[in-house]
Amino acid sequence: MIRRALNTDLTDRWLRRLTAGAAVLMAAWFALRPWLSRAWREPGSPELYLTGVAGALLLLLPVAFVLAKRGGRSRAPRAWFNAHVVCSVLGAVLIVIHSGGFLRRPPALLLLAIVALALLGVWARLRGSRQMSATFSTKQPSFARPDPIARERLRELIARKRALLERLDPAAQEGTFSVTLSHFARQPRLAYAYQRLARAESRLLGTRRAVGAAQAWWRPLHMAIAWIFVLGVLIHVLTVTFFAGYVADGGVITWWHLAQW
Ligand code: HEM
Incomplete structure (x- = not known):
């Protein structure tokens, strides 16, 4: 059943429901936050650390999708695409929880990147694909004969x-x-x-x-932000693992790390 669901087209209604559901979950978590235990409010706790690892793994799945596609190895591109959308949305929810609502330091910029990626992706699916099919059904000026x-x-x-x-x-x-x-x-x-x-x-x-600016540029922009995001996550993970002392800023280091520089 899962295989069949993965291989069917992700409809606009499904995508709207998925993103709305994620937004509701994030809002609910922020609303409940004052009543949660300390471990679920502070990003360095084991609970939120593991939530971050799970979220990052889900968010990095789209990279596997890109590599499978570009590597010419993906036999089921639709399933990969659906998995990419669902895993990114779930990963985003986990990362918002992982942040503990602390949004004043550089890793918060990564959350902005997630928002930008999601907005561009949803736009492309709901509006861009319609504009693209309109382009393919017109003759002028899109496919005019060159001189x-x-x-x-x-x-x-x-x-x-x-x-x-x-x-x-x-x-x-x-x-x-x-x-x-x-x-x-x-x-x-x-x-x-x-x-x-x-x-x-x-x-x-x-x-x-x-094809017009939005149609021509959303994809290169989506990909550029995605690669910046991957680089940012790598820097964040290296910083908390090797420069834990700097990140803790004189406080107690509560998370798993290899060095305290
Ligand atoms: C998509 C990936 C991730 C994003 C966007 C992200 C974002 C954030 C944010 C916004 C914070 C709060 C920063 C602050 O304290 O001011 C944070 C803290 C933290 N993150 Fe992540 N994170 C990600 C993945 C990870 C992963 C994979 C790990 C572990 C390997 C990790 C470990 C930590 C730790 C230990 C802290 C606590 C640092 C502190 O107390 O200041 N994060 N992260």
Whole structure:
């Protein structure tokens, strides 16, 4: 049953319910906070430490999703996508609890990143996908015919892409091929050269310009914030583990750590 649920499309209604449910849980936790025991109010306690670890693992699952997709290994992209949405939302709830409501120090910026990622993701699913299908059903200006000079350059670019592809992945078709992580691992120089040609092609076609700023930029923005977030989590974990003394700021270190610098 779980497998079937994972493989069906996540409907807009489901997504709205999921995010609304998460918002209610977060608000309820903040409302109940004054009555909770100290261990559930202070981020360094074992309870909130473990909540943070669980939340971070759930939030980092989307990274596995990206690697599976880019690695060309995901046989069930829909299931991966659904798991990415559900795990991110649950992870966000756990991390809000983990923060203990202490939002004045740098790790709170990571919470802002989670909010930005969630807003962009929900926008893309509820509005962006509709705009995208509207784009594909129009002819002008999205897919206007390029002028003759651009057409000549395009022909040249595609010929170079095909020649490169013969060496990079002889069984692939230029029209449907995209570079994956395994190409980068096996033949980094060729994969990078192919990627550059593909970017030049889309610049020439003006695909970004044709679809409007929100549609063109939400994805690069979502990915940039996600990588900054991953880096931030790494720094936070290293700081509390090795610079526990600095984090505790003269107070008692109540969490598991390896050094007290
Ligand atoms: C998505 C990941 C995470 C986010 C956004 C996050 C965010 C936060 C925030 C906002 C605080 C409160 C900061 C303060 O005291 O002012 C905090 C504290 C803390 N976090 Fe995390 N955290 C994350 C993951 C983790 C993980 C995986 C660990 C453990 C390996 C961890 C360990 C701690 C500890 C020990 C504290 C207490 C530090 C103190 O008392 O000041 N966090 N975290």
